[in-house]
Amino acid sequence: MSIFSNKKKKKQTGFRVHGNEKISFYQKKTFWFFTVFIFAIIVAGGGFLYKSGSILSKMSGGKESVFGSLLGVASGEEIKQEGDGRTNILLLGMRGTEILGGDLLADVIMVVSLKKDEDKIALVSIPRDLYVKIPGSTDSSKINAIHAYGEQAGKKEGISQMKKAVGEITGMNIHYATTIDFVGFRKLIDAVDGVDVTLETPFYEVSQFVKGNECGGEFTLPAGKNHLTGETALCYVRARENTSDFDRAKRQQVVLQSLKSRLISLGTLTDFGRVSNILDAIGDNVRTDMPAGEMRGFFDEYVGMQNAEIYQRVLENTEEGLLRVPEDIHGAGYVLVPRAGNYDYSKIHEICKNIFVVARQSDVDPVNQYAKPQRKIRTIPIKVIGELEASSKYKAKATQKIFQIKIEGNYAGNQITIDLSKLPKAKDEGTVNVKIEDLSIPEGTKVISHMPTKTVVKIKIEK
Known part of the structure; x- marks a missing residue:
């Protein structure tokens, strides 16, 4: 969220591709995800007016000040657009501070x-x-980390950095950006008393949540109609x-x-109690660089487009998707790069520029799980590299160089590497224990067994 996602939104957001799987996620009603927040704010009149201004300020x-936000909503301002009349908005689904493992990473990255x-x-x-490439730097990274780099050291430039990166990839001028985190998503679901999803087959996730015992450890949903709370929906x-x-x-x-259907069917947007809950949810969990006045202008301009014709494109590792998995990117792990060449986005620019006239990408539904999957468990080695920095009168030496560890998840590599030079300096004589939490465990992978203690490497410090 993404949330969503993975939105990517793979998914996104940001998403891993498996084989030649091609999935185009977005149907005609997607646009409501963005407009519902704006609509809720605009209709929240009367006793909610000040709250709306306060939420917009957040x-x-x-x-923007509370007063400035209120004036903006009341007046409405002209929205930004290109010469051909297009307005481009970046939607980011964030993990949020209550989710461990990268609260500032974007799981869903989508341009509307x-x-x-x-x-x-x-x-x-x-x-x-x-x-x-990281904007303003000679370094590179996965795109889902660009927001985090921009937010570090109090710079608060996460949104602007993501707009630059996405603009370079797509060739589009990104006019606005909005983020929503997992917590905000959960609160929104609860604010409308849950949502319904109908499944052709049962849904199983038996690996992802086991270690932290989240979602009941093994998360499953039966076939048929399921009513999801905020927690189960998350x-x-x-x-x-x-x-x-992608799935x-x-x-x-x-x-x-x-x-979206729940909001409309319940008359939520005319129920001030529900609107208040929605405003409380989005205030702390949504961020945007769209000024309040332009939000009003945006709503006035585009609220009638809910029946618009939708054109989809998902960048993936197929010929149609324009990306590929490289053999090696300097230890960056699983990554995707353009088929035209590293950092060569010319083909992507062409698709984005002509997206309303080029052939559409195929659409595939989520996979049906006809049997409960097995947990993905295997044993791989840990390779120790580098030297631990020690005080001048001491020297550090690892007593062993390779260990084995049992992991669960989708990690495709043949080993996990730990670089001793990146650990804190050893100050005293004795032994430094490198623990599981010191390892750079790939995202989506969990350590499920190890040596009797949590120590994976012992480093002897001596004169």
């Missing part, structure tokens, strides 16, 4: 491009594993290890469509 990261005069909307999903849209990141993004889309 959403802007404090860049709107062309009002032709009543068309384009959706471009970017996988979180795309290997890109588990459903986060699950990916027994399916894929996760599709499920996120299904839940968001159900949320």
